[in-house]
Amino acid sequence: xxxxxxxxxxxxxxxxxxxxxxxxxxxxxxxxxxxxxxxxxxxxxxxxxxxxxxxxxxxxxxxxxxxxxxxxxxxxxxxxxxxxxxxxxxxxxxxxxxxxxxxxxxxxxxxxxxxxxxxxxxxxxxxxxxxxxxxxxxxxxxxxxxxxxxxxxxxxxxxxxxxxxxxxxxxxxxxxxxxxxxxxxxxxxxxxxxxxxxxxxxxxxxxxxxxxxxxxxxxxxxxxxxxxxxxxxxxxxxxxxxxxxx
Numbered sequence: 733x734x735x736x737x738x739x740x741x742x743x744x745x746x747x748x749x750x751x752x753x754x755x756x757x758x759x760x761x762x763x764x765x766x767x768x769x770x771x772x773x774x775x776x777x778x779x780x781x782x783x784x785x786x787x788x789x790x791x792x793x794x795x796x797x798x799x800x801x802x803x804x805x806x807x808x809x810x811x812x813x814x815x816x817x818x819x820x821x822x823x824x825x826x827x828x829x830x831x832x833x834x835x836x837x838x839x840x841x842x843x844x845x846x847x848x849x850x851x852x853x854x855x856x857x858x859x860x861x862x863x864x865x866x867x868x869x870x871x872x873x874x875x876x877x878x879x880x881x882x883x884x885x886x887x888x889x890x891x892x893x894x895x896x897x898x899x900x901x902x903x904x905x906x907x908x909x910x911x912x913x914x915x916x917x918x919x920x921x922x923x924x925x926x927x928x929x930x931x932x933x934x935x936x937x938x939x940x941x942x943x944x945x946x947x948x949x950x951x952x953x954x955x956x957x958x959x960x961x962x963x964x965x966x967x968x969x970x971x972x973x974x975x976x977x978x
Contacts, residue, residue, distance in 0.1 A: 733976075736776040737968035738767065739828060740783035743852050744944065748965030749774045753973070758962055760944075780972040782806040782827035782964070804972055806831065814838075814974045816864040825867075828964050829857050833865040835967030836940050839960070844934035847963065848923055851943035852876060856926045860934065869926065874945050877915045891915075896948045920952045927957070 739746040747770055749757040759770070771779070781803065808817070808825040813834055819825050828849070836845045837859050849855040850873060857868035872880065874893055882890035891911055894900070900917060904910030931937045941950060942963040950959045960966070 733778070734774055734776045735969055735972055735976075736771065736774060736779045737965045737972065738779065738781045739831070739964045739968065740781065741828060741851065746965060748962060748969065749776070750969045753969065755962055755965065755969075758965065778802045778804070778972055778976055780804045780806055780968045782831055782968055784826045784828055802976070804975055806968060806971060811971065812974065813971050814863075815859065816862075818864050819867045826855075829855055829868075830865060831964045831967035831971065832942060833857055833859050833967065834970050835960070835963040835965075837863055837865075838966060838970045839940070839963075840938050844930075844937045846927060846930050846937055846939045848926075848939060848941045848957070849943040849964075850874070850919075850941065850945040850949050854919065854922070855943075856923075856930075858930065858934075861936075871922065873943075874915060874919055874948070877919070878911070881911060881915070893945070893948060896951060900952070916952070920949065923949070923953065 733752060735750045737748045737750065744760050745762040745767060746760040747758070747762055747767060748755050749770065804811070806827050808827055808830045809823040813830065815834055815837055817830065832847045832849055836847050842861055844861050845859045847857045847859070849857070852873050852875065854871045854873045855868060858866045860866065878891045878893070881888050888907065888911065891908065894912065900912050901909045902913060902917060904913040927939055939957040940963060941953065941957050941959045942961060946959050946961060
């Protein structure tokens with residue numbers, strides 16, 4: 733059975749084509765036209781869409797006209813999932829956060845897991861061994877930190893994220909170096925601080941890293957933190973399968 737999972741984020745549209753539980757094709761940075769082409773080419777029997785973007789380039793009604801089978805719009809407040817959701821305000825919960833939690837629980841069943849999503853925002857989310865999603869934290873992502881330092885000061889330059897293998901100084905001897913140290917090393921320290929606190933509370937905790945900046949941060953984090961770029965898409969496909977089976 734062919735299925736398609738679409739994650740419409742703040743800065744990018746990501747898509748995953750599945751054959752059952754196996755991810756056959758993944759693409760990111762898609763335009764609305766490219767998504768339409770993927771639907772036409774893949775001909776999925778079922779599609780699931782999750783969006784955190786208020787002004788999505790691709791509307792659900794456009795997709796519905798293209799999909800021959802079921803189209804499920806994922807809503808954390810109303811869509812049934814194969815996890816217990818303990819979030820106090822599910823109507824305010826980002827679909828990507830909950831989908832990533834479902835994906836993590838599928839990869840690590842019966843084990844406590846911390847999901848670190850390094851995208852537009854830096855999000856940490858906890859799933860406990862009993863299959864409960866508890867929530868977590870939201871902070872500014874790398875790009876947002878660079879832009880904020882430029883926008884809310886008079887003289888600090890706007891920097892772009894360097895190449896993944898760039899050396900980031902601990903002690904910056906220039907304004908550029910100091911900004912890189914503060915943003916990159918500060919973000920790494922923040923992640924590791926959260927990881928340490930969660931590990932104390934949840935023995936056997938595993939950590940999964942996803943999001944657009946995951947590859948950049950992976951080289952600066954311990955090897956025991958595993959990068960899963962497709963985590964949200966895996967979760968969406970698992971939610972879709974939960975509904976199709978039911």
